[in-house]
Every structure is written in structure tokens, then in C-alpha cells.
Amino acid sequence: MFHNRTEALLLALPAAAFAAIVFLVPVVVLLSESFRSPAGWSLAAYWTFFSEPLNQAVFWRTLKLGLQVTAVSAVIGYAAAFAIVSLPPGSKGRMVGLIMLPLMISPVARTYAWIVILGRTGIVNQALHGLGLTDAPLRILFSETAIFIGLLQLFLPLMIISLISALENLPRDVVPAARVLGANWLQIFWKVILPLTREGLVIGGTLVFTGSLTAYITPAILGGSKVLMLETLLYQRVTVANDFVSASVIALILVVMSFATNLLLKRIATARART
Amino acid sequence: MSDPTYLTLEGLTLRYGDTVAVEGLDLAIGKGELVALLGPSGCGKTTTMRAIAGLLAPSAGAIRLDGADITRVAANRRQVGLVFQSYALFPHLTVFDNVGFGLRLKGLRGTALRDKIEAGLTSVGLAAYAGRKPPELSGGQQQRVALARSMVMEPKVLLLDEPLSNLDARLRLDMRTELQRVQAQTGVTMIFVTHDQAEALALADRIVVMRGGRIEQIGAPEDIYNRPVSRFVADFVGFENIFSIRDGKLWAGEAVVPLPAALPAVAGLAFRPRSVVLGAGPLNGVVRGASFAGGTREYVLDTPFGPIKAEADAGLPVHEPGANVAFDLPIGQAAPLKAD
């Protein structure tokens, strides 16, 4: 441990100054623009933004999809995490690697594949037609469903990894103990496993939720210009309508949501460190 | 004993993947008995216990409890209690809720529930701790909560995994007394697993010595202690000087022990250190080490046929290291071994 404060500041300053100047200042100015109006500071821009039905729809859709993806990834995540933690160490490591691998591939590539699968002449439609279940191809692409699937695939690994970590930290023997005391598997999950893995669930949940809220590529590719989410709406407002005010309103909403969930995450982390 | 075959294991075979942990085990335990499964790690005692609890399915054989075949009954419907070595208390629940967990699952609510829990806690002396959470309790207290949690379910059989191993000497005595009290009061059939012969000898009505997935010897503590049937059991209960008998001679490994006395027709002899007579006898050795142990003095002698451990009263004259000592191994004091 060294004690020279000047030295310390000199070492840390370049990074902090860089981040502040390049990143913090421009972003703060952008966000503040949403409060600007000819009459000084006001919330007028927000009123205008939310009074438009399209914007409302986009806002609620973004929230809704975020929650849906989080909920479904939690259910699937627990199932997958259970399966993985009960594997022998070698297979377990390989499985975890396999789950993490998609995270290394560009989201463009990962989302793009869904076009091939969900398109009119895609695999799903081919299969449905082949099985005689449909006559005309179903329109799955460019819908909320398509975005949901794309986002789920993108963020599921994060949830699974969080839950694996939580399950591995379960106190020894609590599951067999509950079993011997008469609990069936549903009761064990609800009364023992869920409460004890709550933190992992919240960590995974915030990662998935924030990711879904602030996704661009997936809604862009799978939603197109018809089914917009907050970020694709932002892009559209700027490039099509030069509407920087709307853009800054959206930007602030996104930052607040992202910030709030991250704050929650920090709270959990410090609460855990205290016990 | 009211029902000597209250719990029976018939030809029980248990596997972990490719390894056979327990093979063809036959055991009958009576109602109200306190039985110890004793053996080194890997002998299959814990595996057997988990099979009785239903946490492990047998590959062959049957388990019967109180007349019913429970071999295929799920672990949560067996009316068997298990106190884990790690106690396995639920850290997110209070002591009160921990003890009430199983009762709540059975549908107990309100005053009926509360009374049962409080009775359970009082019986282990922890009524005042009902509102605490497990991490706030000491190890001994946690164990008693685990015990109460199992006992309030009024199990037909109570299993305990190494109940005294984690405790220091003083707590060990307390818990031993506690278990005996519980057994006397409720008459529950108790089976505990241990690697410590002192624990087994102190607590059990009967000891089952296990090795390599099979039973080596079953008997009352006195039997096990004084009349071990094999070298393995003898070694386990503290016989230090164990010899085999071949071609009418006493062998310590590959060396002959020149005892002039006539040998009984058994497979081997085991002598406790205290049975060795120092100072006179047909055998000779050099004192390699001597240590004072309070009431006794412990000696290690180097002899032509290997080391001999002996023990003498501390009041007797000391045999110094390096000194030559005559000694005897009186056959009458030896435990005859039926097998090697």
C-alpha cells in the first residue's frame, strides 16, 4: 500500500479525464437537451414525446419485451443451470464453455440467422408446410415475436451463467434435507432453491433486462422499421426526421432505466458483501 | 427387543457409476435399537445410510421398514429422518421455521404447528433461539436444531451422519448424552455412521463394522472390542500387535515370533499394548521410544520380528530408550482372530 496521494491522482487522472471528456460531457449535454425549450428548462419535450401514440407504443413494447425476455430466460435458465450443475466436472466445464461461446460471436451474426429461420421461405415455415400444418407461409419476421426470440437467444447465456454460480453456492445438503423432510421437487424449488438463489436470479435478471431494453441490432434486423423499440426509434428520429429533441428524450429514458437497474445490482452486491 | 426385524436390508447392492460401493448387504435392526455403522472412509457406511433414507436407489436387494417394502418408495415419503454431517439447516429460515419445515409440508398450521415446534425446540434446549437464523448459531446449537427438525417429524428411523466428528471433546460428550436421552425418551430406532471407534463403543447397542462394501463383524460393543474376528476389525478397535498363525507358528508379516507356548487353532492373534508383559518373558526387544501418557507409559520395542507396542502403568520402573527388555505375549490375553 502506497500513500502518496499526488502520485495516485496522476496515475488515475488520464483515464478519468479521458472518460469524462470523451464520454461523460457529451452524453450529459445530450441528455440535458431533452429539458431545453425556448422558455428555459422544462419537461415540454417529454409531454410532446409521450403524447404521440407511436412513441407510447414503442415505450411500452420495449418494457414489455424486456420483462418477457427476462421472465422466460429465468425459467429456461433454471432448467439449464440445474442440468449443468449436476454434470461431472469435465462435462460441466465444456458445457459452460459452449454456453459462453455465442457471447463471443457478433450479435449481427447471431441475429441474422433468425432471418433464415423465421423468414417466409425459412426453416420454420418450410417445416410447418412440410408437416401440412399451414397452407400459406406464416409471417413471423418483423414482429414482436421475432424480436423476442432474438433477444432471448442473445441474453439467455447471461442468465444461465448467473444461475449456475448461484446454484453452486447453495449450502451443502439443503436439498436432500428438504427431501427427507417430505418435500416434493416443486416444493423444494419454491421453498429452498428459489430463496437461496435469489441473488443470482436478480443479477442475471438485471443483465438480461438492461440488455433487452438497450438492444439495437436485434430489433433493427428482426423488427425492421415497422416494429420499433426505443433504440431503433431513436435511430430513426435522427436519421429520418433530424429530430434531436426526441432523440435526447429517448436517450434519457434509456439511461435512466439502465442506471436504475445497475443501481439495483450494486445494492444487491453490497448487501451480499455485508452478510 | 420388540421387533428384531423392524428395519431389514436384504442383499443390498449399491453402485456409484461403475464402482460397487456396497455388495449383497444383509442386516436386521430391531425397533428401538441404537446401531453404529463403523468403518474407514470408502467402506460403504454412508452409502448404506443414504440408501436407507432413499437418497440412493439400490441396484439390487430390498429394504423393509416396519413390515413394508420401501425399496422403491421416494425419499420424501419414507418417514425416515436424517441429520446431515453439515447439518443442512436452511440459512434463509429462522430456527423456528427450520424445525417446522417438514411439519408445514404435512399440512400442520396455527397452534398445532407452533406447539409441536416449541416442544421440539424445548427438548433440545433451544427454545430461546427460535427467532435466530442458522448463521447466528454455534456448531453445536446448529446440530441440535437439525436434530429437533428431524425428531418433530416422529420418524420411524433416525439416521445420523458422523454426529460427533465435528465437535470438540466437551461438546462431543454433551451430544452423546443428548442422543442417548432422545433415544431413551422417544424409543426411536437410531442408526449412526462413524469412523471413530470410541464414538461407536460409547453410544451403540450394536456395532456393524464395515469394510469394502461388506460387513466384517456385527456385535455388541464388548464383543467388538474384546473379540474382533479379523485383523481389520482388531486394528480398527485399537489392537496394535496383530499376528497371523500359519503352520503352527506365529507370524508378524514374514518373520516368526518365537513364542514357545502352544497356539490355538485360529487364524491369528491380536494383543493390546497393555497385554504385553514387560520385564520378564521368553521374548527380547530394545526400547526404541518411551512416552509418558499420564496414567500409563507407552513403549515401542524393536524386536527381530518387528515393532511391538506396549503399555505399562506409570508407577512401574521406566524402561529407558536403548535398554534391552525381556517381554511376554501371554496367549490368554490375546483376542483370537477367526479370519485375516
Next chain:
Amino acid sequence: MSLRFPAALVLSLVILFLIGPFLIIVAASFSAGDTLAFPPQGFSLKWIAKVFTVESFRQSFVTSMILAVGGTLVALALGVPAAYAMSRYRLPFAETVRTIVSAPVIVPGIIVGLALLRYVVVPMGVPITLALFLAHTALVLPYAVRVVSASLANLRSDIEEAAILLGSSRLGAFFDIVLPNIRGGILAAFILGFVTSFNQVPVSLFLSGPGVRTLPVDMLGYMEIVFDPSVAALSSLLAFLSMGIVLAAERFLGFSRYV
């Protein structure tokens, strides 16, 4: 426990869901046909070859590489001293520094890109390339700091003090003692930063112009006009590149220890 079969089933389905689509893309890149479809019609390497001939892909690949390598190097140059300061000193305002440096993780990239465009590029006439470079560096900085901090946390500080007592200067101790021991962490941070920067889209969306585009953004643009397997081929190649780097890092470094 009789959960073996359903567990295996669930796991297989999940893996299929996560990786299947990517495998489809890989298969589609070998298609002999002219449109992006699965199952691929025939086998051909023509699309993979085509990728290398598309001029804009080549340009944007170079751009992405420069940003990824350069940006990560600068991020490390800034981040390593900062991480060192936070771990070895009682830094005043340590929490503030940490928050500022980590902020880019919280703010969606698209906002950063827009903000830079609007308040740095346009009014100050800063060239887009520079702005893009700065943005990518800012984006990678939090990862650099975090990974190197983890490495430093695992290194006992008393060995530096021992070196000083033996006559070394502070700087000397840093280069002789600290650096060699956190080499693995720095390399891991580099790889993580590289992959993050290379795959990054939102930041680069607004900060593109004629001749200035990152590869993912270029691919997105291409996809809107032409729907042929070349994007599939390019995606596959890039994916194998990323995976290859990470797997090699894991093999030779034990990469997963640092992240």
C-alpha cells in the same frame, strides 16, 4: 435422482437454441445458390471467396481492426495506471474515478455515438475517424480497468515493497515486478477489449461516413440492400476469428481466470 433424462433433454434444446442458428449461418455460407436459404442448395466456396472481394468489406475490416487494436492499446495505456492507482494507493475520490471510468458500460452505445457526433464532430470539426476511435477506446476502458484490477488484486503488494527495500526505484519495481506478473491479465484484457470493440455496433452507427465504417455496421447496411449468402459467409468467418482468438487465449492463458 430420476432427473437425468429430462435434464439432458432441456440442455440439448437450450444448446440447440443458442448455437443452432449460428450453425445454420455457417452452413448457408457454403451454399451454391444465389439467395440466403437453408437448407443450402449445393456446396460451394464462392460466397466465402466473394467476401474477400467486396471492396467495402475490406475497407471496413481494416477500420474495425485499427479501432479494435488501437483503441484497446490506448485503453490499456490509460487503464493500467488507473487500475494500479486504485489497487495500490488509498486514492482520493476512488469511487468517483471508478464510476466515471465504468460509466460507458451503463450508457447504451448508441447514445454515446450520437452525443459525440452532435457535440464533438459537427461543432468542433473533429474528423469522424478520430471520434470513432475515441468512442471505441472509451467503450473498452471499463473492461481494461476491471480485468487488470482483478489481476492486481491477486498480486500481493509486499513484493513491490521488497523490491524497493532491495534498492529498486518505484518505476523499476513496476516494470520488473508488477508488469511481468499481470502480463496474463493484460493480455486477457486486450483480447476482451478487442472482441468487444470489433463486435460493437451501436456506438459506430452514427459515427460513420464515406469510407469510414466498422465492419458490423457495413454488414448491416449491406444486408438491407442485397440479401445473399455473403453476409452469412462474412459472419461465419468473423465468428470463427473471435472464437479462435478466445479459445487460443483460454488454451495458452487460462483466459477464464481473468474475466
